Amino acid sequence: MTVSVQALVDQVRARSTLEDLPTGHFIAGRFTSAETGSALEVYDPGAGTSIGAFAAGGAAEINEAVAAARKAFEHSWRRTTPAERGRVMNRIAAHIRSNADLLTVAESLDSGKTLSEARGDVNNVIRTFEFFAGATDKVQGDTFAIDDGLLAYTLNEPAGVTAHIVPWNFPIAMLARSVAPALAAGCTIVAKPAEQTPVTALLLARLCQEAGLPDGVFNVVVGTGVDAGAPLVAHTDIDHVTFTGSVPTGIAVMQSAANNVTPVTLELGGKSPAIVFADCDMDRAVDSLVGSIFMNAGQICSAASRVVIERRAHNAFLDKFSKRADAVQYGHGLRDLDMGAIISERQLGKIDGYLSAAQKRGISVAAGGSTTVDPETGKGWFVQPTIFDDVAADDPLVKEEIFGPVLTVQVFDDEDEAISLANGTEYGLASGIFTSDTGKARRLTREIDAGHVYINQWFSVGVEVPFGGNRKSGIGREKGLEGMRNYMKIKGVGERF
DSSP states (O other): OOOOHHHHHHHHHHHSSOTTOOOSEEETTEEEOOTTOOEEEEEETTTTEEEEEEEOOOHHHHHHHHHHHHHHHHHTGGGSOHHHHHHHHHHHHHHHHHTHHHHHHHHHHHHOOOHHHHHHHHHHHHHHHHHHHHHTTTOOOOEEEEETTEEEEEEEEEOOEEEEEOOSSSHHHHHHHHHHHHHHHTOEEEEEOOTTOOHHHHHHHHHHHHTTOOTTSEEEOOOOIIIIIHHHHHOTTOOEEEEESOHHHHHHHHHHHHTTTOOEEEEOOOOOEEEEOTTSOHHHHHHHHHHHHHGGGGOOTTOOOEEEEEHHHHHHHHHHHHHHHHHOOBOOGGGOOSBOOOSOHHHHHHHHHHHHHHHHTTOEEEEOOSEEOOTTTSOSOEEOOEEEESOOTTSHHHHSOOOSSEEEEEEESSHHHHHHHHTOSSEESEEEEEOSOHHHHHHHHHHSOOSEEEESSSSOOOTTSOBOOEETTEESOBSHHHHHHTTEEEEEEEEEO
């Protein structure tokens, strides 16, 4: 019998956590404790209080999980027909839907985001499994005309055992984004969720097994990046690594994987610009961009953290946006207001450093500008929705990823300057263009160096569309059929007859 969202929220309010959360690693189809007995305390960001102690794994647990995944790959999952893999994944999607309320509340509690945002993430997970369930038997090889008597063709084969290192900002959605295509391709998995947010990864692994995924196909090891992530990436029996996180850690992952010539897919940072022209629908632009920077408290790699605004529209835009920012209601995610919490006290301190330093430099604050607490309880880790206005192109607010609800405004006078400002960082993840001139939008789309461009909206694309970054924003693409190719090897065959 499922429990309603309200009953689960009441449960958290009564005991500061959820009942019966799995706290061990999930390896070879069962939950296990850490061999060392070590534990990680996991916190509710909206209250700053512990929700429980979780097993903290290291190399021993990684070795066990990789061995389980290898066994399942060789003897079970890769030998399962694509059609049957699709049927299993459809059952997983249905089982997630049946348990969506639990996953929603757990995700909100664990990550600090609002219930509505968590619900959207869980719905995205369902859709992701459905999409890749339908893709299992749709990937085809090629045939080649060589000469009479020679048949040449390609076979698409699963990569093998894959490692998935998942960030804390979208714990369940980011996990599903790489796990589902890997399963569809026939791979087996060892996942390491962020140590701040392990809850829904463990729940998802359990739900997958309950839906019929064989033991050992999907394993989860909880631990820090140093203790568990590093030995996972360096493991000689890993065939592909998918990592989402910071640029420095991504570089370290790539260097470690290179020792074994292990391919990697990396989604790293972003400092994504939204170019706003005076001829756009200003209300529509403001609506889109308020959501894009304040959703998940700005803790999104592809958030529109910079607005590059045409000078003659600057004052009107800033007036509208500042009023909207000041009206944002924030508080504990389970109250489901407009904006939730920052993931940790450490991240709060990092954001506060940017806010304080910018104000000391004399940069104009159009809204917010301070860290704060839940107005109702006086607890938790929060940042006021913040806007810094007319910031120079070489300022740290422009160049560096803050990862909070902080918008930086830059001003331009012509298209060339807009393009220069948009491309003026080391990142190239996402970007946006707001204009009523379709030709201008398409022209700028070709000039902006980013893996994804939104036109007159932000974030409104689904699992079908490949996503990833250029330059220091990463390597490779996830989502869509392109994302499934990360987890496949191409074998060329020449057959004389």
